[in-house]
Amino acid sequence: MKNRIQELRKARKVTQQELANALCVTRQTIISLENGRYNASLVLAHKAAQFFGMTIEELFIFEGDEDLKGE
Template identity: 70%
Template sequence: MKNRIAQLRKERRITQEELADAVGVTRQTIISLENGRYNASLLLAHKIAKYFGSSIEEIFLFEEEET
């Protein structure tokens, strides 16, 4: 799942550490999210969306697999 976390964070000049502290995770978790190596839980996705004043759908880009 792709996301816009890095883009939003850079636009607001927020460090990975600051975002991690604000949503209660480690900086490594933010790094993994930004690099697409980790998918956020619904709770974490909600916290990140609330932090940025956006909806989950505006930050996390769901890609439906073709069948």
């Protein structure tokens, strides 16, 4: 799942460490989220959306139905 964290973080001139501190995660988690190597949990997605003042749908881009195939 893609997200706009890096784009929004840079636009607001927030460092990865500052964002990590605000979301109570490690900087490595922010790096992994930005690189798309790790998908945030619902709680973290909510926190991130709150931090950027937008909805989860606006921050995280759900592409296609890859996670729904099993259903």
